[in-house]
Amino acid sequence: MTWLASELARERDEALEHGLDLLRDTWRSFDRARPDQPSMSGAVAELVSGTLPSNGVGLRQALDDAAGVLDESLAQSRPRYFGYVGSSGLGSAVLGDALAASHDVNLAAESGAAYLVEQQTLRWVGELVGYPAETGTFASGGMVSNLTALAAARTRALPDSRRSGVGSSSPVVYASADAHSSVERAVEVLGLGRDNLRAVPIDDRRRMDPAELRRLVEADLAAGAVPVAVVATAGTTLTGAVDPIGEIADVCAEHGIWLHVDGAYGLPAAATMTASPLFHGLERADSVTVDAHKWLFVPKACSVLMVRDGATLRAAFAHEASYMVEEEGYAHPVDSTLEYSRPFRSLKLWLALRAHGAxxxxxxxxxxxxxxxxxxxxxxxxxxxxxxxxxxxxxxxxxxxxxxxxxxxxxxxxxxxxxxxxxxxxxxxxxxxxxxxxxxxxxxxxxxxxxxxxxxxxxxxxxxxxxxxxx
Ligand SMILES: Cc1ncc(COP(=O)(O)O)c(C=O)c1O
Missing domain, CATH: 3.90.1150.10 (Aspartate Aminotransferase, domain 1)
Incomplete structure (x- = not known):
């Protein structure tokens, strides 16, 4: 080991206990404290405006500085944070995150047991919410999971679209008027065109009206359009309404349309006795999003995209690259997802589920x-x-x-x-x-x-x- 490397390792080891103390203090403060408001003290304002130091302050001091910054940032983990859709930074999962980051496995290519853990974790999430996931992927958030699912749906509906774009076909995506804006963004990014996203009317409980969906689909088909996907929301961001998945699945089955369920926020409730009937029909979806960093409590960013048929993801993302040669019968994990470099997101969820159980x-x-x-x-x-x-x-x-x-x-x-x-x-x-x-x-x-x-x-x-x- 070089002199510098051994010095850095010594400093790191000496600071480790201090880092753990800071974590412990953080968790204890969450148990009793209200959320801090993001009002900035002079010391922190100075800290966050300085230029690049040539010589550092040392790891122990830098850890204290980081803790000071976090104290003055709005922590969603606190028990009185009720904004947007929060997350809670579950401690066991935080430790999993640190371990995963230390090993930094490569999930694009061969990663040994890590990829198997990812696949096991998404099957566990499927068991928890009642979805028979064959496979899937982990993504940064509901935004990217929804995008990934819609890319697969687009490829199934328009098999040539990866090569030649959507051309003169008129692709259409359906989602309720209250669907999350990530669906609209995904439609834009995939080149399907925002005007081709139908806002299906909602009922007085703000759930997608399946009769209206059927009417829109039939009108579009009569006009020669290509229905690409229906996105049912299992817990809208605005009010928590759960679309009637079973009735929506009937419409999709009648016309062979991809059904994606965006359960980024609400789907974990399917794991409870009281709420599970709301999600009836979930098992019929082609793809399902659940954000573990929302109601499964682990820290961001950890979104689970589950699919019923893994071939659909590979059809949407597989690529040949001369620097990532595949042996016969083996497909790199990157062939089923958008990201090349990505953190081992599933480990924190796996660790928490293994440690605590369902x-x-x-x-x-x-x-x-x-x-x-x-x-x-x-x-x-x-x-x-x-x-x-x-x-x-x-x-x-x-x-x-x-x-x-x-x-x-x-x-x-x-x-x-x-x-x-x-x-x-x-x-x-x-x-x-x-x-x-x-x-x-x-x-x-x-x-x-x-x-x-x-x-x-x-x-x-x-x-x-x-x-x-x-x-
Ligand atoms: C229903 C729904 N879908 C998608 C998203 C986007 O998720 P993320 O912020 O993890 O990208 C959210 C975020 O609140 C959501 O509530």
């Missing part, structure tokens, strides 16, 4: 579902709050604070911002059918009933303050 995951998800129902009841019972929709399917509970006078939309938008600045509870706003509201989303195993109660307490306290300022 049951604690089921229990924690069921807890979030129960908490959402109770929050809904509290909103209904509260004199100054109102739900925007009926009882939630999953764990998003959009509600409004009703001011005594003035514009309720403006009041709720300002309230969301004020709550973010206040820092006790982190919520984001949303607009549903033109009505501005607060939109708590519960996907954290650390969240207690007290944490959930604090949502209405803080919203009412700060809402009253806003009204007093306006009076």
């Amino acid at each position: 049951n604690p995951f089921r229990t924690a998800i069921a807890e979030n579902l129960r908490q959402a129902q109770e929050l809904y009841d509290e909103v209904v019972a509260h004199p100054r709050m109102e739900p925007v929709l009926g009882r939630p399917d999953l764990s998003i509970v959009p509600f409004r604070r009703v001011p005594a006078a003035g514009d309720a939309d403006r009041h709720n938008m300002r309230l969301a911002r004020l709550m973010q600045l206040d820092g006790r509870v982190y919520l984001t706003s949303a607009v549903i059918d033109g009505a501005a509201c607060l939109r708590p989303c519960l996907v954290n195993f650390r969240t207690t009933d007290d944490d959930v109660r604090s949502i209405l307490e803080v919203a009412d306290e700060l809402g009253a303050r806003l009204e007093a300022e306006q009076a």
